[in-house]
Amino acid sequence: MISFDNAAYSYGGAELLTEITLRLVPGSFHFLTGPSGAGKSTFLKLCYAELLPTAGRVTLFDREVRSLGRDDVARMRRRIGVVHQDCQFIDHLPLAANVTLPLTVSGRDGDPQDLSDLLGWVGLGALADALPPQLSGGERQRAAVARAVIMGPDVVLADEPTGNLDWEMSLRLLTLLVELNKMGKTILVATHDLNLIRTAKAQVAARVLRIKNRRIQLAGADL
Amino acid sequence: MIRAALARIARRDRAADRVVPTSGPTAWLTSFTAGAMTFLAVFALALSLASGRLADRWSEALARTATIRISAPTDQIAPQTQAVLDLLATTPGIASARAMTDDEQRALLEPWFGPDLPLDALPIPRLIEITEADPGFDAEGLRQRLSAEAPGAVLDDHTRWRQPLVVAAGRLRLLAGVSIVLILGTMAAMITLAANASLAANAQVIRVLRLVGARDSYIARAFVRRFTLRALAGAAVGALAGMIGIAFLPAADAAGGFLTGLGFQGAGWLLPLALPLLAATIAFVATRIAAFRKLKELT
Ligand SMILES: Nc1ncnc2c1ncn2[C@@H]1O[C@H](COP(=O)(O)OP(=O)(O)OP(=O)(O)O)[C@@H](O)[C@H]1O
Numbered sequence A: 001m002i003s004f005d006n007a008a009y010s011y012g013g014a015e016l017l018t019e020i021t022l023r024l025v026p027g028s029f030h031f032l033t034g035p036s037g038a039g040k041s042t043f044l045k046l047c048y049a050e051l052l053p054t055a056g057r058v059t060l061f062d063r064e065v066r067s068l069g070r071d072d073v074a075r076m077r078r079r080i081g082v083v084h085q086d087c088q089f090i091d092h093l094p095l096a097a098n099v100t101l102p103l104t105v106s107g108r109d110g111d112p113q114d115l116s117d118l119l120g121w122v123g124l125g126a127l128a129d130a131l132p133p134q135l136s137g138g139e140r141q142r143a144a145v146a147r148a149v150i151m152g153p154d155v156v157l158a159d160e161p162t163g164n165l166d167w168e169m170s171l172r173l174l175t176l177l178v179e180l181n182k183m184g185k186t187i188l189v190a191t192h193d194l195n196l197i198r199t200a201k202a203q204v205a206a207r208v209l210r211i212k213n214r215r216i217q218l219a220g221a222d223l
Numbered sequence B: 001m002i003r004a005a006l007a008r009i010a011r012r013d014r015a016a017d018r019v020v021p022t023s024g025p026t027a028w029l030t031s032f033t034a035g036a037m038t039f040l041a042v043f044a045l046a047l048s049l050a051s052g053r054l055a056d057r058w059s060e061a062l063a064r065t066a067t068i069r070i071s072a073p074t075d076q077i078a079p080q081t082q083a084v085l086d087l088l089a090t091t092p093g094i095a096s097a098r099a100m101t102d103d104e105q106r107a108l109l110e111p112w113f114g115p116d117l118p119l120d121a122l123p124i125p126r127l128i129e130i131t132e133a134d135p136g137f138d139a140e141g142l143r144q145r146l147s148a149e150a151p152g153a154v155l156d157d158h159t160r161w162r163q164p165l166v167v168a169a170g171r172l173r174l175l176a177g178v179s180i181v182l183i184l185g186t187m188a189a190m191i192t193l194a195a196n197a198s199l200a201a202n203a204q205v206i207r208v209l210r211l212v213g214a215r216d217s218y219i220a221r222a223f224v225r226r227f228t229l230r231a232l233a234g235a236a237v238g239a240l241a242g243m244i245g246i247a248f249l250p251a252a253d254a255a256g257g258f259l260t261g262l263g264f265q266g267a268g269w270l271l272p273l274a275l276p277l278l279a280a281t282i283a284f285v286a287t288r289i290a291a292f293r294k295l296k297e298l299t
């Protein structure tokens, strides 16, 4: 689904990530951990072609990212739901319109019932008409998760989706991701939250990737 | 192609529309620029048409006429007229020459002396009307030959003084045309600036749209549609105002000089109506180019 073949990335100076070779197979559930500044967000950006590898190959849905035209990238992003670390909303549109934006830009009409169910699940039912700048950090994160999954994407990439959330709400979001995974979706979650990882491992066959020395390794059972 | 594209963006596309904020300083800038520039273009267009008409009319008159006046004692007039006609028949550059009849001369003089003019009793000079060929005759040479053959004959090529005016009118028309091009060019430049400002102000919106899988054409459409409609509305008002201004100029009458001739005639009134469409097309193209250029900077 998404595969890296000896890929590397550098923002201009030394390589931040190097010799990355891995595959996210369909239906897999991965966590990505590593110290702040290690390159977790950078890795996710490589996964949805916001960044292109500076060396090696990244393949999305069997196509090398560098061979993709701009419309190909757009089409691919409709199959990948992303929770950005900084959420990325359109500030003058109400929350509901932001959440349904992936449907809007692909010319699809979402089912209003689906939208309200989803907003209800992430605890934002009462805030559908609020503007993003009026929301708390946690509310924005929940809205970002809702937007990432509303299209029923093949892949969900979540960058610290629970960073600002209480434990109860974190579990609700995790349940959402686990359910999607059980439906066959591929999930990758970047997080520092070891409790979250442990809880998830009890529910699904989740594997943990760790960024260490600029490389991404599969972490052992010890975490 | 442009018609199909305009039709496409004129269709309601509310969803794509809402993703770009409606307000902002570029909104009225575009409408105002389109309006003001179209207003000016209406006058330049009127000037171009009027100077064109003037040039045509003058050069037509120029091509047509010169006269020879024969003033001589009454018994000399007939022989001298014949001599001049013979001479003109052999002069190169003259298409035809014809002595005016008494009736015609009386008609010419009637406004001054009334209908009962006893033409025979008065020493009225005889007029010979010359139609010039192309190229025309050599006026100086003809004058010399006339003074030798018919001392009473005077060549009056009075329309020749209009030659520089015809050139001036043609030049004026050219300048008006250049003005229209410059006005439209300025409009394109201003709308490009406004579009770029709007694109820059909405960088975050564009970024988010791109991230959730919007295609470039979708994002561009939201901007292009808005700018095209603004330009169309502004230009429509400008064109209307310009046309009203021209319609209320004092009417051109028989004595109407150049200024009162400034206006549109008949189907000419349809031309300024094309300006708003032109403005919309310019806005469409300019915004589209600006939007796609901006989008290229984004992955
Ligand atoms: N646009 C950029 N230009 C230059 N350097 C950048 C850019 N974005 C990130 N970096 C640098 O790359 C490194 C990795 O950033 P990244 O955001 O991937 O880290 P992260 O692992 O997600 O960290 P965190 O856990 O704090 O979110 C950081 O040192 C950061 O300063």
Ligand SMILES: [Mg+2]
Pocket: A040, A041, A042, A085, A159
């Ligand atoms: Mg990060």
